[in-house]
Amino acid sequence: MNPLEVEFLGVRFPNPVVTASGTFNYGREYAHLYPLSRLGAITTKGTSPRPIAGAPPPRITETPAGMLNAIGLENKGVEAYLQDELPWLKALGARVIVNVFGERPQDFAYVAAKVSPYAELIELNLSCPNVHGGGLPYAHDPRAAAEVVRAVKGATDRPVIAKLSPEGPTLEVAEALEAAGVDGFSLINTLRGMRIDLETGRPILGHRTGGLSGPAIRPLAVRLIYELYQNTDRPIIGMGGVRTVEDALELALAGARMVAVGTATFADPYAPIKLVEGLERFFADREDTWLDWVGGAHAG
Amino acid sequence: MNPLEVEFLGVRFPNPVVTASGTFNYGREYAHLYPLSRLGAITTKGTSPRPIAGAPPPRITETPAGMLNAIGLENKGVEAYLQDELPWLKALGARVIVNVFGERPQDFAYVAAKVSPYAELIELNLSCPNVHGGGLPYAHDPRAAAEVVRAVKGATDRPVIAKLSPEGPTLEVAEALEAAGVDGFSLINTLRGMRIDLETGRPILGHRTGGLSGPAIRPLAVRLIYELYQNTDRPIIGMGGVRTVEDALELALAGARMVAVGTATFADPYAPIKLVEGLERFFADREDTWLDWVGGAHAG
Amino acid sequence: MRPWDDHRLVLIEREVKGDRGVIVFDAPTIAPLLWPGQFINLKVPGLLLRRPMAPAVLSSRLLLFVRGRGEGTQHLLTLSPGTVLRALAPLGNGFPLPEGRAVLVSGGTGAGPLLHLARFLVKRGHEVVLLHGAKDRSEAFFAPYLRASGASVRFFTEDGSWGERGYPTDALPFVLRPGDTLFAVGPEAMMQKAAGVARTMALPAYVSLEAHMACGVGSCLSCAVPTAKGQRHVCTDGPVFPAEEVRFHLEPA
């Protein structure tokens, strides 16, 4: 028996390690380093109906134990994605979680429908701005977010997970999404931060603010996963500053059934595969399995 | 002319460096290291009407570039504070910002009235739970927070600043507090996080969650100060991971008129005075002053 | 006594076996100030918070027994000779002096403060017995340091692989006699057991508590422990407490 195997919403994954959306693009850059099928799954770069050019440079900057990014959702749009990437990824034997977003609920639904034949799971990025909700992210508005879920659920038969933001009323949004029929959750997305350049006196990022990720936010991820786990019985993909076996197990104890590696991949492109191998070594001489750890901090 | 001098709500401070509440107690522990009057001001440990024993141990743990604390608002109550600490601090020539909190608005008002003769400013800690609002912190409820401000404004003639949380609807709360007559703001308080011990499988902190502080949260502080500065003309005390001259100037550019040193004092008890001296050296051979930097990132 | 300050130390020797280590610092400004049982709050490079440590004093040097637990202590064990560190010292209350003979029971890195006490008392003409317990022979390399204290030293291991088989607390009833004072520093279970033996013999007993600390000097209130006399703060009210005041079962493991 494989102690790392995970069943997640009816899909079997050989291990719980996935890449975090936006930190692995569509996988192509790393395919020569290790077989992408060795990872639990690849979560691809957030994809929208049409190509988006993204934010002005600079787009990233380092912070204490973290980084800020304002990529501005750059992506080449679902058509190019379907043509260039998805069939290739499938042919490699990789399992794919497709991260989708749009301006309106029907945009999410449009992308979800298109990619469904290739996607193990559909992940909704609710941190993108809701253009009809005054530009505030969907993640700040339980009702608007629920509309997205309803639209997507009507457009695909793949399981749909919603990616939650640590900003806004996270648990309230989760509750509304459950009512709207969401199948699972992933969290956390980044928190908006800023760095100011002392020489120019101006924000460093072209977009001024950017999303904070990396080890700095891990304690927030653990807390939010822990709280969400107490409030739902839908499965959770956890993320936020994960690199080591210890980090992954900490998120599992909090309640994450799978874990994503994001920023760590920039520091070390082998980070996701090293985590798989590390977990294999960890469980090799143990009686218990990964799933025994999931939610363990709540037991008793 | 002293390039560090700051006028803040009618009070003159020799420099903009204050200690962050809860990281310097009432100052007594550090009085033998340097004259407390050399600091811009001492913000004292959050004080409530009656003594509070606080949370079960462990109360702190380190995180990447940060720490979690769950002290549980331990303090010896305003009577002991008035007797043992305030007159002593005043006699040393220190300027004192008194951080107050309570369960109900009238508790805040009670403490504020008592300490007013000794306080340069009254700082309201709105991150404490509102027992009549379901235990959610005041900082999550603009209306309840505004009630606190109204109660305190009616009980003291000292300037009143509200300490904002990065959780909850920060700017909405700030707006409601302005309408209620608050004189200024300080931010950011900590963000709730968690660490889980892999050996016990349980949250490390006795209180399970704790507040994240330190350099890890500085980008969040900069962003929130920047946003608040655009939305208010009341002065701001900024805090969150400040240690160096560069950190302080970054918060000033974002909009902080004064800056507080918190967690850094645990790493180095001389941190606040080193920041004062560092700023003195920085401005010694310059034409401009501290106040010229305040809000500089918004200019033009 | 000079109040605490931030002192400079230089790592001059290091012996590491597995997750245990003995580290010697040159610390001429701390050594004369540190009373047995007091501690230092040590800045480990790369970490935000300091780590409390209770070293022994050897003339102008500090000797630290370290167990690599988390990031801080593990990193400490990798530092090279020549590394310059900083430490707040002297902190905490320290041990009271006994009237007659002192019986010391140590487990793990509790050997540090008790080695300090043993040397201190032997120099002042006290008779000192030190019983050190460990799980296995992983701490056998502590032995020369403890023997050099001049105390009469016995070693115990659970598996008998070094010294006598068993727990030091098993031997304690046969060692303690009227007039003795007990000092125990180590795992809570060991200190509780040792204190229990002393209590049945109506002997004074002191233990040293651990707590997660941020400041180490009384300002952050992170090191609170419940005691029979109400809540106390380990960094200023302790780390040494009369055993009868300690609520062992309430302490975290």
Next chain:
Amino acid sequence: MRPWDDHRLVLIEREVKGDRGVIVFDAPTIAPLLWPGQFINLKVPGLLLRRPMAPAVLSSRLLLFVRGRGEGTQHLLTLSPGTVLRALAPLGNGFPLPEGRAVLVSGGTGAGPLLHLARFLVKRGHEVVLLHGAKDRSEAFFAPYLRASGASVRFFTEDGSWGERGYPTDALPFVLRPGDTLFAVGPEAMMQKAAGVARTMALPAYVSLEAHMACGVGSCLSCAVPTAKGQRHVCTDGPVFPAEEVRFHLEPA
């Protein structure tokens, strides 16, 4: 050509003057792979993100000109010989080979990739002219490394304290002749000026752009720059671009 991988480097020499430095690494697995103008993404200990650097190659070694700007580069300048680092390499496109003579204009640490190119071309029998500009004599210690390239080298400083007074771009109209190819790496203003001179003489010109990078390999999309041909990513489409495609005025300072 082998695709990029994560390689091991050992710092073997370091010369630092003020905020500039020359660092030599032993990097036998990178050196043979790195085409002039390509870069490496270097892991600096203690920092989360890697830092892009364009070194020169000296047989099995890499030579890096470094300017301490922020935390990463400043820390890099303090590392001791013997330090083991990791770098993703080889990354980016590199320079195209010129037909005839190559005229190189470098400013600051732009000297790194151009030294690499100069050595590469001289070895292949090209005539190479290298004009290096600096503000003052703070980079004078770069000179021996640049001279050893075999190119004909001239130095310029704004204040005349080292080499000729003025800017290399002022000399450029007198140096460039038909058939030459221009390569410029340095501050944007310098590259723009140099490219302008080449354009008026209808000569091909290439420049190397900088961008804040996270991955360095094309996955994070952080290094986007607008060009005449639409948005490009510096780490994979560049860092070398034909000068006429670059929108200099849009770049951050």
